[in-house]
Amino acid sequence: MGISIAMLVGYILFPVLIILLFTKVKATRKVGTVMMAYAVGIIIALTGVLPTGAEAGAEQLASWQKLLMNVTVPLAIPLMLFNSDFKLWTKSLPKTMAVLIGGIVSVLVALVAGYFVFRNQGVPEFEKVAAMMTGIYTGGTMNFNSLGFALGVDPSLIVLTLTFEEIVTFPFILFIVAGGYKIFRKLMPFPDSASDVTGEDGASDMTGESFENYQGMFQPKVFGKMMLGLLLSVLFLAIAAGLSLLITHKLNELIVILTITTLSIIASFSKKVRELPKTFELGMFFILIFSVVVSSQFNIYAINNSTLTIMWYILFVMIVSIVLHIIICRLFKVNGDLFTVGHISLLCSPPFVPPVVEALGNRKVLLSGIVIGLAGYALGNYLGVAIAALLGVL
Numbered sequence: 001m002g003i004s005i006a007m008l009v010g011y012i013l014f015p016v017l018i019i020l021l022f023t024k025v026k027a028t029r030k031v032g033t034v035m036m037a038y039a040v041g042i043i044i045a046l047t048g049v050l051p052t053g054a055e056a057g058a059e060q061l062a063s064w065q066k067l068l069m070n071v072t073v074p075l076a077i078p079l080m081l082f083n084s085d086f087k088l089w090t091k092s093l094p095k096t097m098a099v100l101i102g103g104i105v106s107v108l109v110a111l112v113a114g115y116f117v118f119r120n121q122g123v124p125e126f127e128k129v130a131a132m133m134t135g136i137y138t139g140g141t142m143n144f145n146s147l148g149f150a151l152g153v154d155p156s157l158i159v160l161t162l163t164f165e166e167i168v169t170f171p172f173i174l175f176i177v178a179g180g181y182k183i184f185r186k187l188m189p190f191p192d193s194a195s196d197v198t199g200e201d202g203a204s205d206m207t208g209e210s211f212e213n214y215q216g217m218f219q220p221k222v223f224g225k226m227m228l229g230l231l232l233s234v235l236f237l238a239i240a241a242g243l244s245l246l247i248t249h250k251l252n253e254l255i256v257i258l259t260i261t262t263l264s265i266i267a268s269f270s271k272k273v274r275e276l277p278k279t280f281e282l283g284m285f286f287i288l289i290f291s292v293v294v295s296s297q298f299n300i301y302a303i304n305n306s307t308l309t310i311m312w313y314i315l316f317v318m319i320v321s322i323v324l325h326i327i328i329c330r331l332f333k334v335n336g337d338l339f340t341v342g343h344i345s346l347l348c349s350p351p352f353v354p355p356v357v358e359a360l361g362n363r364k365v366l367l368s369g370i371v372i373g374l375a376g377y378a379l380g381n382y383l384g385v386a387i388a389a390l391l392g393v394l
Contacts, residue, residue, distance in 0.1 A: 003051055004061040007296075011068055014040050015288035019214050033212065034141050037288045038162060041295025050296060065155075068293045072286040073149045074240065074256055078233040078264040079283030080142055082273050084374045095334050096368040099342035100375055102328035103321075107137045107346065108383070110320035115391055118313045122306035128153045129161055129310060131388035133317060136165060139380025140349025140373070142283075145290055147384040150257040155297040157307075164311035168318055169347060176340060177359045185336035188329055214281050222277045229279035236263045254385065261381045318347075337362045341369030346376050 018036045021028045028036065044050065051058035115130050123129060128151045135143030141162075148158040216222055240259035244252045267273045322343065329339045337360050344356050353369035 003049070004057040004064055007050065007061055008064045008068075010044075011064075011289055011293050011296075014292050015285055018288055019285065022212065023214050033284060033288055034291055035166060037291035038159065038166075038295040041292045042159070042163075042298045044292075044296045045298040046300065065293050065297065069149060069155075069290055070253075072290040072293075073146050074237045074260055075230070075233050076142065076283040076286035076290070077146055077257070077260050078236050078267070079229055079279040079286070081261070081264040081268055081377060082229055082232075082276055082279045084265075084268050084377060085274060095332060095338060096342075096371060098332040099325075099329060099334055099338055099368070100346075100372045102332070103325050103342055103346045103372065104138055104376075104379070104383070106321040106324035106328065107317070108134065108387070109324060110317040111137075111387060112391070113320065114313050114316045117316065118309050121309040123309050123313075124157060124306075125153060127388050127391035129157065129313070130391055131384040132158070132161055133165070133314065134387045135380040135384040136162075137317065137321070137347055138383055139346075139376040139378075141291075142287060142349070142377065143380030143384060145287060145294075146257050146261075146381055147388075148294075149290075150253045150381070150385070151388055152253065155294045156299045159295045159298045160303065160307055161310055161314075165314050167311060168314045172318065173344065173348065173356075176344065176356060181336065181340045181356075181360055184326070184340050187326060188334060188336040188339055190333045190335040212281060212284060214278075217278045217281060225276050226278045226282055229273075229276040230282060232267065232273070233283075236260050236267075239263065257381060258385065261378070265378050337365045338368055341365045342372045345369045345373035349373055349376070 015033075015037060018033050018040065021036070022033050051061060111130050111134055115126065119126055128148075131151060132144050132147045132153065135147040144162065144165075145158075147153075217226065237256070237260060240256040240263070241251055243259050244250070244255040247255060325343055326339065329342075334342075340360065341353055341356055345353050353366065353373060357363060357366045357369065
């Protein structure tokens with residue numbers, strides 16, 4: 001019982017410590033809070049301190065883990081979507097939409113094609129792996145985690161997939177920031193257009209400080225309004241749970257996640273909801289709890305020739321999606337900088353856009369990159385569920 005209570009406290013305190021490091025130590029911002037959370041969980045798992053099987057406290061710990069996973073993701077989704085101004089979609093002109101649609105089509109084609117290339121390699125629940133990759137490559141970690149939860153994916157498989165994804169994706173990001181974007185400029189040497197320009201009404205607050213800025217969360221005025229966002233998130237969870245019970249007479253994670261996502265997008269069109277402070281950061285806190293819990297269930301013995309196939313699958317998806325996206329963007333005469341921020345925003349989510357824009361030295365593509373990423377946040381869960389259903393039938 002003692003170790004299970006200690007770990008329950010740890011699952012909440014570790015994300016707090018991660019946030020403090022992220023806020024105080026500049027170097028940790030290059031790693032990211034989610035990566036640190038998964039690293040902490042994996043280290044805990046590798047130490048062997050957690051009870052398993054018939055060991056004392058194992059059953060209680062498993063129940064705590066299940067409870068935290070069942071609660072944190074449904075609460076995080078609304079909080080992270082509330083601040084998203086989806087009205088920006090209507091302000092995006094053709095080339096931004098071409099990058100968005102072209103990027104999503106490229107990712108989906110690559111994912112489905114890769115599924116048929118690698119599906120006979122013994123990967124368990126491979127269609128669910130494809131669904132989670134759809135989520136992360138159109139919306140980011142939030143969609144990845146919510147799809148893993150909604151589809152009932154084994155925690156060890158979730159951790160393996162995300163670990164391999166990071167191994168493949170981060171070198172690509174480093175390549176871009178280190179100057180790789182110049183290749184895309186040469187491949188798509190088209191001039192900027194009005195569609196790429198961040199106007200005065202949208203550029204000022206679309207900076208790196210708009211994402212994961214945890215400072216000031218406990219100021220009285222901020223904290224109170226942030227708690228209103230949490231109450232609204234709890235309300236959406238209750239509505240989703242009620243709808244699931246009404247339709248299936250049980251709690252169906254898939255119905256819960258899709259209902260919460262839909263309600264959150266609708267709520268974000270309200271200016272009062274959109275201006276609730278620090279809800280994105282509070283949502284990230286819940287995602288960090290989920291990340292530590294899931295990764296602490298990591299099983300190193302699950303890595304074998306079959307599961308390594310996941311890494312080759314992800315590498316295949318990345319390469320094919322980039323090539324297809326370049327072809328589509330060239331057809332629509334999209335310039336290299338807009339392509340770069342658009343593809344990075346889909347692969348890695350909006351928080352990665354400002355650092356890439358800084359490397360490009362071109363703030364004119366900032367708003368377009370943010371818009372593309374917000375669209376991915378909204379669409380990722382739906383696309384992931386659709387891919388899982390499609391591949392499950394095939």
